[in-house]
Amino acid sequence: MSFQKPQVKPANIELTCTEIGGLWGVYMQECLAECFLTYLLFHLQDEQILPLAKKSLELSQDRKEQIKKFFQAENFPVPAGYSEGDVNLAAPPLFHDTFTLSFIYMMNRLSMINFSFTASNNVRLDVLDFFNECLHNSTEMFGKAVRMMLEKGIYDRPPKMNYPQKIEYVQKESFIDGMLGKKRPLDAIELSEIFFNIERNYFSVIIMLGFAQILEDKRLKELILRGKKISEKQIDLFNKLLMEEDLLGTVTVSMEVTDSKVSPFSDKLIMSMINVLNSVDIVLISHAMSLSMRADLTAHYSKLIAEVMLYAKDTFDVMVEREWLEQPPLTTNRKQLIED
Numbered sequence: 001m002s003f004q005k006p007q008v009k010p011a012n013i014e015l016t017c018t019e020i021g022g023l024w025g026v027y028m029q030e031c032l033a034e035c036f037l038t039y040l041l042f043h044l045q046d047e048q049i050l051p052l053a054k055k056s057l058e059l060s061q062d063r064k065e066q067i068k069k070f071f072q073a074e075n076f077p078v079p080a081g082y083s084e085g086d087v088n089l090a091a092p093p094l095f096h097d098t099f100t101l102s103f104i105y106m107m108n109r110l111s112m113i114n115f116s117f118t119a120s121n122n123v124r125l126d127v128l129d130f131f132n133e134c135l136h137n138s139t140e141m142f143g144k145a146v147r148m149m150l151e152k153g154i155y156d157r158p159p160k161m162n163y164p165q166k167i168e169y170v171q172k173e174s175f176i177d178g179m180l181g182k183k184r185p186l187d188a189i190e191l192s193e194i195f196f197n198i199e200r201n202y203f204s205v206i207i208m209l210g211f212a213q214i215l216e217d218k219r220l221k222e223l224i225l226r227g228k229k230i231s232e233k234q235i236d237l238f239n240k241l242l243m244e245e246d247l248l249g250t251v252t253v254s255m256e257v258t259d260s261k262v263s264p265f266s267d268k269l270i271m272s273m274i275n276v277l278n279s280v281d282i283v284l285i286s287h288a289m290s291l292s293m294r295a296d297l298t299a300h301y302s303k304l305i306a307e308v309m310l311y312a313k314d315t316f317d318v319m320v321e322r323e324w325l326e327q328p329p330l331t332t333n334r335k336q337l338i339e340d
Helices: 017-043 049-075 095-122 125-152 188-214 218-244 268-289 295-321 336-339
Strands: none
Touching: 017 049, 017 125, 017 268, 049 095, 049 336, 095 125, 095 188, 125 268, 188 218, 188 268, 188 336, 218 268, 218 295, 268 295
């Protein structure tokens, strides 16, 4: 009896869970971004924004191809992601041109956070180089988006504060108080986190307003409107905190949603974007809470996380029920192997 000897593999460091998880997650993220950018670019009229939008789309497509090569070299299944069938280019513009710039700004701001975290978890050098390149490109695109938003007068700068006159050390335990009685002023880190939480939620309100306008499925529309109310609640809360500190609240961004009622995206793509926004919200609220040393802020953030997590679960359940949620790679189920 003859047996075929397994093919000899060249020496290779296989992907670990950190590389697999990072590459898989970024592939899905870039699939989503590619769909949105393809549609936004198709309808874009602003000649200033056009080159930036084209470059953003090229970067997403290039990242997808590079990740495909990583997976194919390892005989690892490439995620299905999203496709042309999830985008209807024939649909009228759902957003005005300035939203494309806002989308590029927010996408790259969040990508900078994601890529830096993902890169720090990877030890295979070729994968590490890939994520470092992604981080560099996102940082560059973020800077270009900010510059253009400033030129167009649609970027609301973070609040200013007076410079301290000298170095000081915390003298009282009351530094972390804030639930009752007199509160100390916000520190620079806390103020920064509040501002960017407001900014991110304004973006969510705009995109969910557009989605609610085009969705025909009543259940999904109600879910989207519920998410919009959660974001509006956060905006009101954080602006109230700023006003209490005698700091002007952040003003609402300009209306960027058209009057179109025709959906340019599949319901699956829309809910996938909401799922991503939920994940980002939980991560960044948790980050803000970890940096806040005033007890009242910590209490606010704890309540917000609980509310967003409950909403995220309901969104997750709908996506599972409709078989829209692609499963991340799982480890081997050893118990099942033994039982079988």
